[in-house]
Amino acid sequence: MRLKIEKRHENASTFSVLLMSILSVVVSLVILGFIILSLGKNPIEAYIQLVSWPLGTIAGLTQTLISMMPLLFTSLGLVIAFKMKLWNIGAEGQFYMGAFGATWGALFLFNHISNPWIMLPLLALLGAGIGAGWGALAGVMKAQLGVNEILSTLMLNYVAIYWVNYLVYGPWKGAGSYNFPITATFPKSAILPQYTANGINLGIFLAIATSFFVYYLLRWTRFGFEIDIAGDNPKAAEYAGVNVKKMVIIVMIVSGALSGLGGMMQMSGVLFRLQPNFSPGYGYTAIIIALLARLNPFVTVAVAFLFGGLIVGTQQIQLFLQIPFSLVNAFQGLLLFSFVAGEALLHYKLRWVRA
Amino acid sequence: MSDIVLKLSGIVKSFPGVLANDHVDFTLKRGEVHALLGENGAGKTTLMNITYGIYKPDEGEIYVNDKRVEITSPHRAMEYGIGMIQQHFSLVPSFSVAENIALGLKESKILPKIDLVRKKVKTLAERFGLDVNPDSRIWQLSAGEQQRVEILKLLYMSAQIMILDEPTAILTPQEAANLFKTIKEMVKYGASVIFISHKLKEVLEISDRITVMRHGKVIDTLQKEEANERILAKKMVGREVVLKISKKPPKPREIELEVKDLWARGDKGPYAVRGVSLDVKSGEILGIAGVAGNGQRELAESIYGLRKYTGEVKIGGEMMHSLGVVSRMKSGVAYIPQDRKGVALCGGLPLYYNLFLKKPFRIPEFYLNPYLFNSSRLKKPSEQLVDEYLISASSLNLEVKYLSGGTMQKVVLARELSLNPKLIIAVHPTRGLDVGATEFVYKTLLKARDNGAAILLIAGDLEEIFTLSDRVAVLYEGEIVGYSKPDESHLEEIGLMMAGVRRVKK
Numbered sequence A: 001m002r003l004k005i006e007k008r009h010e011n012a013s014t015f016s017v018l019l020m021s022i023l024s025v026v027v028s029l030v031i032l033g034f035i036i037l038s039l040g041k042n043p044i045e046a047y048i049q050l051v052s053w054p055l056g057t058i059a060g061l062t063q064t065l066i067s068m069m070p071l072l073f074t075s076l077g078l079v080i081a082f083k084m085k086l087w088n089i090g091a092e093g094q095f096y097m098g099a100f101g102a103t104w105g106a107l108f109l110f111n112h113i114s115n116p117w118i119m120l121p122l123l124a125l126l127g128a129g130i131g132a133g134w135g136a137l138a139g140v141m142k143a144q145l146g147v148n149e150i151l152s153t154l155m156l157n158y159v160a161i162y163w164v165n166y167l168v169y170g171p172w173k174g175a176g177s178y179n180f181p182i183t184a185t186f187p188k189s190a191i192l193p194q195y196t197a198n199g200i201n202l203g204i205f206l207a208i209a210t211s212f213f214v215y216y217l218l219r220w221t222r223f224g225f226e227i228d229i230a231g232d233n234p235k236a237a238e239y240a241g242v243n244v245k246k247m248v249i250i251v252m253i254v255s256g257a258l259s260g261l262g263g264m265m266q267m268s269g270v271l272f273r274l275q276p277n278f279s280p281g282y283g284y285t286a287i288i289i290a291l292l293a294r295l296n297p298f299v300t301v302a303v304a305f306l307f308g309g310l311i312v313g314t315q316q317i318q319l320f321l322q323i324p325f326s327l328v329n330a331f332q333g334l335l336l337f338s339f340v341a342g343e344a345l346l347h348y349k350l351r352w353v354r355a
Numbered sequence B: 001m002s003d004i005v006l007k008l009s010g011i012v013k014s015f016p017g018v019l020a021n022d023h024v025d026f027t028l029k030r031g032e033v034h035a036l037l038g039e040n041g042a043g044k045t046t047l048m049n050i051t052y053g054i055y056k057p058d059e060g061e062i063y064v065n066d067k068r069v070e071i072t073s074p075h076r077a078m079e080y081g082i083g084m085i086q087q088h089f090s091l092v093p094s095f096s097v098a099e100n101i102a103l104g105l106k107e108s109k110i111l112p113k114i115d116l117v118r119k120k121v122k123t124l125a126e127r128f129g130l131d132v133n134p135d136s137r138i139w140q141l142s143a144g145e146q147q148r149v150e151i152l153k154l155l156y157m158s159a160q161i162m163i164l165d166e167p168t169a170i171l172t173p174q175e176a177a178n179l180f181k182t183i184k185e186m187v188k189y190g191a192s193v194i195f196i197s198h199k200l201k202e203v204l205e206i207s208d209r210i211t212v213m214r215h216g217k218v219i220d221t222l223q224k225e226e227a228n229e230r231i232l233a234k235k236m237v238g239r240e241v242v243l244k245i246s247k248k249p250p251k252p253r254e255i256e257l258e259v260k261d262l263w264a265r266g267d268k269g270p271y272a273v274r275g276v277s278l279d280v281k282s283g284e285i286l287g288i289a290g291v292a293g294n295g296q297r298e299l300a301e302s303i304y305g306l307r308k309y310t311g312e313v314k315i316g317g318e319m320m321h322s323l324g325v326v327s328r329m330k331s332g333v334a335y336i337p338q339d340r341k342g343v344a345l346c347g348g349l350p351l352y353y354n355l356f357l358k359k360p361f362r363i364p365e366f367y368l369n370p371y372l373f374n375s376s377r378l379k380k381p382s383e384q385l386v387d388e389y390l391i392s393a394s395s396l397n398l399e400v401k402y403l404s405g406g407t408m409q410k411v412v413l414a415r416e417l418s419l420n421p422k423l424i425i426a427v428h429p430t431r432g433l434d435v436g437a438t439e440f441v442y443k444t445l446l447k448a449r450d451n452g453a454a455i456l457l458i459a460g461d462l463e464e465i466f467t468l469s470d471r472v473a474v475l476y477e478g479e480i481v482g483y484s485k486p487d488e489s490h491l492e493e494i495g496l497m498m499a500g501v502r503r504v505k506k
């Protein structure tokens, strides 16, 4: 007997797609359980902590919403790029550049502006703009020189991360930071409206509103129509009068702008000061979120929420069960693997054949 | 052993919304060529895909050499000696011919030595008159050559039952004649062939028996001797088909398309169009005859603005820039390219998207607000087109890649011809269409001409050129070597010009 892979010639139904998504989460949870077991902890207890705190308590729910916000901005940016089969994995870098832009504006460019209703839009523009530029860089390289966007966006992530590191370790190190690599705190006018003491801020609602915007963009505009066409068959797009090169650049700009906006919101809404490694890999997690949501902007909100919960829940079990935080990364890796495997199963079938 | 090598019995296959095969019975005898005929969407490809293990039938049985078999995959089909050349090829472009053939073998055992493959390919190629170099890369080959590679692949795996799905649709008449020689040779060595085609003449020439399908059912199986074109056409369509189109004398008016000294490079680098000048008036059809690969595609693409050129292209008196599809669309140019699936359709998008791929925003009379546009607004006008152009699809939401080969062609035709174009560039407009649809396209093109459209018709099929054109230009190695009248009596003259033997200086 031998295992053989064969292509399926019929389309997967919505049901099997849904089943596959749920299954890949379950499979990764089970494997995670074994890892926890191997650390000598009780996996059942860990599961309970993982779910009950972030979803079952007000404080946990608040934290979940807060960590959903950066995830949502970045994954919505990716949804647009992925729709066109542009594999932008640079959301992390674009997010960093957005945060850099916001900090630059808040602390240096506009620090004399005291009206938040002038300051905040300026910061949003700056963050989104620099994120967009970061995306555009990869877009232009792809359109003009044919550079693979997977490579260029990945490389640009490192550039962005080290650029921020350089700033906070060097010229931007804050006065009151006791020599820690951290900038000064944002002025009041650069801080997003906060609705509760524990951090529910305007950014969360703007992130959700952005999903409507992305839905509108993809479903109700010529831009979305042309993304569909160019994503499916670039040659046919050229034939239909779509300038595919231009679309590549524009899509990377929009995608980068949303991630950059996420970086700005994270600074002005949650962190208020720039420091190294302020993102636990939101931009990478966003890849999984966008794919699991099958590029539907509303499903993305739900999936980003669950992943926010996952991050918060893992912090919780880390605290209570002394389990390392790197488990989050392990779990996300597992998810990605089982998702990709599931995706393959939707298009191919495995069969035993006589040798 | 009986002489029936393959028997399909009571095959049923349904897709959402269509019954593609409805209790089909079919037999193939040893050493025969059995043609499968039917309208676009009749279910021919589906039936063969079932035989080749790509689809699983809902009901029915398959017997190979009188033994009941389950064919669950192409690999399994090969084990039973069944091979198929599909409507769209499946070769790896960057690999050599020999490597592609070796790749086909990987399923069976260990990869054979490439040198051995090359040797065997050479002998097979000689024996069956399949002229290809085992070391060329696939992307360097013409469609006809690629097909020969596919056939070699089957021969290499010693397939006894060969299924050829519309093999001649992409061939020049010369290549088709060669294919027939190969088929006869294969039959001599004991193979049996199932041959799908829409060209009745060919079917009558090559096959021993002919089975006609309509709407998923087998209508009849005839001996070649009992059949003629009229009978077959009638059985296929269910009504009399006018195979000869009568056309009114042309009333040419002002010049719509004017091309002056056009030079354009082919994909491989050297010039493929070398100083072409021509003009087409409103109300006339200029046919371009020529053996495929003499610059036809490049000429069409340049005029449509998809390929860089030097020289002048004027449409409706207006000078066009090289590269610029949108300006062409605005001037009312319709383009039916040669490779519909690769260039003119988005396979993964629904039918109604594809019917309006370029209409919604580019064409003034169909303007939709680009910021308040929902694709569902295309559904109603799509329904109209589907009715008018007899596109057989179970639903407007069906992804175009699931349509039958001929139906895909119709989608492109419907989109392009429904725009009331001023200039139509049509490359092989009836390739892959059934007789009914061909008749329909001829009528539509002639109607467009009579309503004042200028038509540039590029086709390999001289009969088609004669049927439609008012003037004929012959393209050879990227140059127009002469003009002729569209008339059988000029056949030899045109043939000589196509072969580059004769030039008529203007």
Ligand SMILES: Nc1ncnc2c1ncn2[C@@H]1O[C@H](COP(=O)(O)OP(=O)(O)OP(=O)(O)O)[C@@H](O)[C@H]1O
Residues within 6 Å of the ligand: A009, A010, B015, B016, B018, B020, B038, B039, B040, B041, B042, B043, B044, B045, B046, B047, B392, B393, B394, B402, B403, B404, B405, B406, B407, B432
């Ligand atoms: N995978 C699929 N999913 C849905 N419908 C399908 C699929 N494959 C084929 N069909 C439908 O089945 C019908 C028969 O298609 P088929 O390809 O067998 O036609 P055909 O006789 O080969 O036509 P042509 O001459 O145009 O190639 C068509 O209506 C087609 O749309």
Ligand SMILES: [Mg+2]
Residues within 6 Å of the ligand: B044, B045, B046, B087, B165, B404, B405, B406
């Ligand atoms: Mg077919």
